[in-house]
Amino acid sequence: MIRIEGKSICKKVTMGKIFFLKKEESIVRREKVENIEKEKKQFDASVEEAREQLLSLYEKAKREVGEAEAAIFEVHTMMLEDQDYKESIYSIIENQQVCAEFAVAETSKNFSRMFRDMNDDYMKERGSDIEDISNRIIRILGGEKGDEEQITEPVIIMAKDLAPSETVQLNKEMLLGFVTEKGSVNSHTAILARTMNIPALINTEIREEWHGEVAIIDGYKGELIINPDSERIKKAYEQIEEDQNKERRLKELKGKESITKSGRKVNLYANIGNVADTGKVLQNDGEGIGLFRSEFLYLEAKDFPTEEEQFTAYKAVAENMAGKKVIIRTLDIGADKQVDYFHLEKEENPALGYRAIRICLKEQEMFKTQLRAILRASAFGNISIMFPMIVSVEELRQAKELLEEAKRELEEGGIPFKEIETGVMIETPAAVIISDELGKEADFFSIGTNDLTQYTLAADRQNPMLDESMNPRHPAVLKMIEMTAESAHRNHIWVGICGELGADIELTETFLKYGIDELSVSPSRILEVREKIRSLEY
Numbered sequence: 001m002i003r004i005e006g007k008s009i010c011k012k013v014t015m016g017k018i019f020f021l022k023k024e025e026s027i028v029r030r031e032k033v034e035n036i037e038k039e040k041k042q043f044d045a046s047v048e049e050a051r052e053q054l055l056s057l058y059e060k061a062k063r064e065v066g067e068a069e070a071a072i073f074e075v076h077t078m079m080l081e082d083q084d085y086k087e088s089i090y091s092i093i094e095n096q097q098v099c100a101e102f103a104v105a106e107t108s109k110n111f112s113r114m115f116r117d118m119n120d121d122y123m124k125e126r127g128s129d130i131e132d133i134s135n136r137i138i139r140i141l142g143g144e145k146g147d148e149e150q151i152t153e154p155v156i157i158m159a160k161d162l163a164p165s166e167t168v169q170l171n172k173e174m175l176l177g178f179v180t181e182k183g184s185v186n187s188h189t190a191i192l193a194r195t196m197n198i199p200a201l202i203n204t205e206i207r208e209e210w211h212g213e214v215a216i217i218d219g220y221k222g223e224l225i226i227n228p229d230s231e232r233i234k235k236a237y238e239q240i241e242e243d244q245n246k247e248r249r250l251k252e253l254k255g256k257e258s259i260t261k262s263g264r265k266v267n268l269y270a271n272i273g274n275v276a277d278t279g280k281v282l283q284n285d286g287e288g289i290g291l292f293r294s295e296f297l298y299l300e301a302k303d304f305p306t307e308e309e310q311f312t313a314y315k316a317v318a319e320n321m322a323g324k325k326v327i328i329r330t331l332d333i334g335a336d337k338q339v340d341y342f343h344l345e346k347e348e349n350p351a352l353g354y355r356a357i358r359i360c361l362k363e364q365e366m367f368k369t370q371l372r373a374i375l376r377a378s379a380f381g382n383i384s385i386m387f388p389m390i391v392s393v394e395e396l397r398q399a400k401e402l403l404e405e406a407k408r409e410l411e412e413g414g415i416p417f418k419e420i421e422t423g424v425m426i427e428t429p430a431a432v433i434i435s436d437e438l439g440k441e442a443d444f445f446s447i448g449t450n451d452l453t454q455y456t457l458a459a460d461r462q463n464p465m466l467d468e469s470m471n472p473r474h475p476a477v478l479k480m481i482e483m484t485a486e487s488a489h490r491n492h493i494w495v496g497i498c499g500e501l502g503a504d505i506e507l508t509e510t511f512l513k514y515g516i517d518e519l520s521v522s523p524s525r526i527l528e529v530r531e532k533i534r535s536l537e538y
């Protein structure tokens with residue numbers, strides 16, 4: 001039995017086999033072949049198998065994250081059928097008398113270089129698609145399966161690091177938990193683990209030799225136990241049972257109000273990153289969606305999602321929530337949420353850099369595409385919008401002006417939409433200090449305590465060395481929340497918290513004292529927070 005410490009993301013216990021996720025590319029050797037026809041036939045067969053894999057990936061993605069996000073697998077299928085691609089591979093096999101794997105790898109290199117040299121962002125991105133499909137074919141030819149495709153039972157994923165985009169693509173049904181060497185407790189990967197309600201450890205030693213070993217993640221103690229002895233297995237089962245009992249107890253609160261003993265009502269909403277998450281919100285009886293991190297639509301895609309694709313996603317969320325409030329935060333890309341096709345320059349201090357509303361106010365056509373999609377979806381439910389990373393009244397005015405332009409464009413096209421509430425995310429000290437002025441021009445405030453903590457305490461939320469300093473309970477952060485609530489109420493608008501701190505039940509009473517009207521938390525935390533609210537006299 002080996003015991004290793006890590007930083008826990010979610011207080012739960014799980015037990016299962018480790019699956020070590022390698023992310024290196026496979027090495028392809030240049031092997032001479034005699035039988036050219038056999039090699040070509042093998043290539044044809046691998047294309048067939050790749051087509052089947054892509055079809056099932058398309059179905060899975062459609063089920064889990066929606067049609068728009070699944071479309072990329074259709075694009076890959078079309079690329080597989082491209083005649084030039086096939087002819088290039090055939091010709092390398094014939095002329096150089098080499099194995100199919102090598103011919104595919106060479107063609108992939110040539111074609112992706114050609115795409116990347118093109119003077120068109122869309123075409124440049126096709127370079128990665130070519131590499132993607134070629135790697136799939138090479139794996140099939142070599143008899144290997146893709147890392148993820150090898151997972152046939154629920155496992156604990158072990159990896160050096162997981163980017164937010166990789167985490168969203170993991171098959172949730174096969175995921176018991178994950179362990180990574182890197183990461184910080186405030187990163188978006190950690191937030192995703194909490195949304196999915198799965199035990200996860202970061203900053204933990206990992207070893208490939210542990211692949212296949214049985215392990216326990218103890219999210220209470222922040223421990224990974226490899227090859228646990230019978231005593232630890234017994235304890236793990238007991239804790240898993242206790243966790244299940246707690247879940248059962250909390251389930252009794254479904255359908256009940258989030259109201260204190262003395263009758264103070266709090267709107268208890270949930271944070272989501274994609275359409276599929278609305279299922280978790282409804283399962284946990286969320287009263288609305290307080291934060292739809294719309295940038296995850298961009299993270300999951302291989303290219304800018306179109307207005308139609310975004311509209312489909314926002315409409316689906318609005319319809320699933322059947323008239324309950326859905327607050328969509330406009331694109332908050334940058335910092336740890338990087339997307340290749342944005343081609344953002346590498347920055348020294350990305351959290352203090354070109355991100356969120358700053359990008360949107362520069363890339364106005366891209367921003368208006370999103371605004372039109374949100375407005376169009378508003379006709380199908382109860383949608384509000386909020387802008388991230390606002391530091392001045394001018395920024396808010398510019399964003400609202402672009403929203404008005406988007407409305408005019410829709411009106412001209414005779415496309416219906418509703419008038420929607422427009423809110424500001426309060427996540428910088430600047431926004432707190434000018435919250436009285438912002439409050440005159442916004443319909444609500446939503447406090448993003450994750451960023452507010454990082455900017456107030458000058459502590460990078462991505463830096464694991466600063467996990468201790470990144471203390472959202474710091475008196476300066478609490479004071480910022482109180483100031484924001486006072487400004488909101490002076491301006492007769494409502495105020496909520498959508499950062500992770502909103503789920504800290506040790507602070508629920510304090511938030512009520514400050515006058516917080518809404519708490520938006522990970523779907524898995526809704527019932528726990530409701531239990532706390534209902535236990536308070538306040």
Ligand SMILES: C=C(OP(=O)(O)O)C(=O)O
Binds near residue numbers: 291293332427
């Ligand atoms: C909700 C927030 O936004 P995100 O964590 O997505 O940056 C926050 O900063 O508190």
